[in-house]
Amino acid sequence: MSSTELPYVPSANVLPKVAPVRVAEGERLRSVQLPGMTLTVRSRPPAREGLPPALCVHGLGGSSQNWSALMELLDADVDCEAVDLPGFGDSPPPDDGDYSVTAHARAVIRYLDASDRGPVHLFGNSLGGAVTTRVAAVRPDLVRTLTLVSPALPEIRIQRTAVPTALLAVPGVVSLFTRFTTGWTAEQRVRGVVTLCYGDPGRVSHEGFRNAVEEMERRLQLSYFWDAMARSARGIVNAYTLGGQHGLWRQAERVLAPTLLVYGGRDQLVRFRMAQKAARTFRDSRLLTLPDAGHVAMMEYPETVAKAFRELLVEVGSDGAPPGASRVSAGGAESASTGS
Template identity: 70%
Template sequence: MPPAGPGITGAGGETVRWVTLPGLTLNVRTPAAPPKADAADRANAAVSDREPALCVHGLGGSSLNWSALMPLLADRVAAEAIDLPGFGDSPPPDDGNYSVHAQARTVIRYLDAAGRGPVHLIGNSLGGAVVTRVAAARPDLVRTLTLISPALPEIPPQVTALPTALLAIPAVARLFRRLTREWTPEQRTREVLALCYGDPARVTPEGFNAAVDEYVRRHELPYFWEAMERTARGVVNAYTLGGQHGLWRQAERVLAPTLLVYGGRDRLVSHRMARRAAAAFRGSRLVTLPEAGHVAMMEYPEAVAREFRELLDSVTRVTGAAVTGATADTGRS
């Protein structure tokens, strides 16, 4: 996952804060408040009647992955993005558990502690698998669900995704580290952008330099490879689970209105899984962005924001119709 979007190193006015829970410390990123009509409203920007939203990144990503999208939604939702344990600026969990189930439990614990639920839950890649589990286990916490290239079981995976899956094998991960020891940060960044973007040329020179700097910082963290290996192993294990704990079964249990966004040039999550996902998530809306890769919210944030707004509008229309119908029935009674 690229650590930052095309030219995004953290949008102006963003704030970050630490949230401490038993055994966890999470970094939470919030975009600048939307423009207000007058100074009094600007002074009270922290107090908002906008519905809350929470964004969850993928393997190797961070809350920065949402810096391009969140400001585009700021007039409709009060969005936050978290760094999952071991990624971004969040330290590893005390128990060393990086499974998809543990990541979902982290999101649930954060939402319960913050008292922000129900929220509009948005996830990309690994984050899509995580929030699917959250929506299935705790429907009371989820207003809507938006999944961007979610990492749902695809067996066998497409060939271009195999190297990522192999990170789950410790011996292979160590071999990869030795083979790439001489790679420059620029080489590492180009390889990852080529894997994740439909068109890496969309990344600005400033964005590329910011990504290089972020990779240098991350590779200096003593737990970087451990977090990558154990999280990749957690994804592979989640793919092999059957029965009620399988991710596809979890998808069938989701009650929240769901938006599915897939990229036509995604090299990590095959576009062929889109229709299966649309069938699994009842009443879902499926959108394909033909030129997008694995991180559509970073490549085409305006398009993703437009589809998310349509999801909100459709929910509002359905809710309004239900309220109108209930009022009419009461009047007839």
């Protein structure tokens, strides 16, 4: 499989006069044409040649920008890229309109196959955590290590604060919500997202908040914005109901890659107690718990997440396998806690 890399241009689905996607200093964007989809990929030059490749996958409603802070901190450790899933960031919708977890995983696999960068150090947050778990289970040849930040893996009882997000999956709810929130400004919407996703909203800088507002203003003018949100939310709910070998927890059991699990104690979307279940399920796991973090620890505590990942790199060796042995620890978990 091959891809065609195109000069980066903002998505054709963006209405006129919409600001371009923000690119932080040192980053670049490019468009990659794949069968049935076009993906926007964000990257920054590594500090030196020959570093192992990494790929980051965002969560529901997010984009590759969610990884900018972590990517900058890791530019001396990995050659890092972050992808906008189809219908998010500046990637247009997929041709087939499929936003299931499997379809998002297929997009990641197609990109890795086409770019010939695998095996990579794979990162996923929330929905991206479910997507990358599936990728690691079905294509272990593409994954050196797996780092999951608050992965959206099935819970029997979701938190009350996660209910509104889950309701996006119900047919008709999005149209009702958009009518109800017609008068909401982009700033009000971003403030709500920050309150929901951060353990301490005060950790968001003024510049970061303004950038998020600008991005929200841009996204709200995309004709497919709410459809992508609703269909992806429905995809998560559907994935939660799958049983057998296609169930996400069953696939988590099959992951061979050394796995770093990151959970926040103030996460309002994924229950903190799921951390221990994940640590028992992923066969070669280590667990980082951040009591004061919310749902996006890589944005809220990027230095701490970067440090834990560097420790994982040292542990597994440069080739992605534990040095000196093909060790698999059955459900083992190393736990660290920090409030900073």
